[in-house]
Amino acid sequence: MSKYGVLVMGPAGAGKSTFCSALITHLRNNRRSCFYVNLDPAAEEFTHEPDLDIKDLISLEDVMEEMGLGPNGGLIYCFEFLLENLDFLTEALDPLSEEYLIVIDMPGQIELYTHIPILPALVKHLTKTGALDINLCAAYLLEATFVVDKAKFFAGTLSAMSAMIMLEVPHVNILSKMDLVKGSVGKRELKRFLDPDSTLLDDAPGEEDVDDGTQQAGESGTMMRGASFKRLNRAVAGLIDSFSMVSYLRLEVQDEDSVGEILSYIDDAIQYHEAQEPREPNDEVEYDETAGEN
Ligand SMILES: Nc1nc2c(ncn2[C@@H]2O[C@H](COP(=O)(O)OP(=O)(O)OP(=O)(O)O)[C@@H](O)[C@H]2O)c(=O)[nH]1
Numbered sequence: 001m002s003k004y005g006v007l008v009m010g011p012a013g014a015g016k017s018t019f020c021s022a023l024i025t026h027l028r029n030n031r032r033s034c035f036y037v038n039l040d041p042a043a044e045e046f047t048h049e050p051d052l053d054i055k056d057l058i059s060l061e062d063v064m065e066e067m068g069l070g071p072n073g074g075l076i077y078c079f080e081f082l083l084e085n086l087d088f089l090t091e092a093l094d095p096l097s098e099e100y101l102i103v104i105d106m107p108g109q110i111e112l113y114t115h116i117p118i119l120p121a122l123v124k125h126l127t128k129t130g131a132l133d134i135n136l137c138a139a140y141l142l143e144a145t146f147v148v149d150k151a152k153f154f155a156g157t158l159s160a161m162s163a164m165i166m167l168e169v170p171h172v173n174i175l176s177k178m179d180l181v182k183g184s185v186g187k188r189e190l191k192r193f194l195d196p197d198s199t200l201l202d203d204a205p206g207e208e209d210v211d212d213g214t215q216q217a218g219e220s221g222t223m224m225r226g227a228s229f230k231r232l233n234r235a236v237a238g239l240i241d242s243f244s245m246v247s248y249l250r251l252e253v254q255d256e257d258s259v260g261e262i263l264s265y266i267d268d269a270i271q272y273h274e275a276q277e278p279r280e281p282n283d284e285v286e287y288d289e290t291a292g293e294n
């Protein structure tokens with residue numbers, strides 16, 4: 001039996017847990033079954049209680065205390081431990097039917113998404129045919145405020161691309177916290193970031209051709225300075241451009257339509273609807289009535 005799931009990833013504080021919570025609310029409002037998995041061993045508070053929590057297997061606090069590790073090393077240890085105890089996931093996820101959307105909330109340590117092969121091993125286990133067989137979509141969140149600093153935006157886009165290449169599962173990239181840039185970044189300007197290419201750098205303010213060796217962070221809204229830094233940025237942007245792989249969906253997490261729109265991209269990516277039994281027309285009527293009461 002196939003299963004369906006979304007792995008919510010992205011740098012620290014990108015809004016992953018908030019998105020998971022909004023997604024679960026939306027799924028419930030639409031009478032869809034979901035199963036919430038928290039894989040952040042440091043997460044304490046949840047809007048929706050997780051159905052499966054890595055902390056029941058191992059907690060970051062214990063690891064740091066007992067192994068004398070810091071938060072990042074501790075997190076890697078937790079994931080290595082999880083990989084040695086994959087039954088923890090298998091036993092909980094195996095009984096789920098194809099109706100469920102499994103929502104997996106990941107921690108924000110960037111190491112996980114870049115150079116440590118833990119995530120590919122985890123994803124292989126989740127998606128392996130004959131085992132859990134989850135049709136999995138990766139959702140990579142990047143904060144919309146990154147568009148204010150183009151160097152930061154391209155660095156974030158590069159990490160999204162790195163996750164895409166590493167995981168080899170369908171992927172949606174999401175610009176989260178759109179409310180924070182409304183008003184400060186024009187609509188047309190913002191559109192250019194949804195399908196980023198190297199022309200975004202053509203009119204970057206604060207760029208200078210002289211290599212003055214300063215290369216420190218400029219004020220917010222400007223590129224870091226220095227000709228060699230500019231060349232590096234161009235090379236990174238050119239790389240992203242030549243792959244033509246990264247584009248973003250906008251997320252306004254408070255707006256249910258926006259959450260619904262992202263969900264429809266995820267559903268398409270994993271072909272969720274193709275596997276579902278058709279619903280009785282009466283189901284819809286019932287849903288509409290309850291929706292009206294809220
Ligand atoms: N303004 C605004 N704030 C948001 C939004 N989404 C999340 N936040 C805030 O951003 C902070 C981080 O959000 P989380 O959802 O915990 O982010 P996360 O990616 O799960 O963070 P880690 O798990 O620590 O990596 C919290 O203070 C949220 O309230 C949003 O759409 N708009």
Ligand SMILES: [Mg+2]
Pocket residue numbers: 016017018040043105106107
């Ligand atoms: Mg979180």
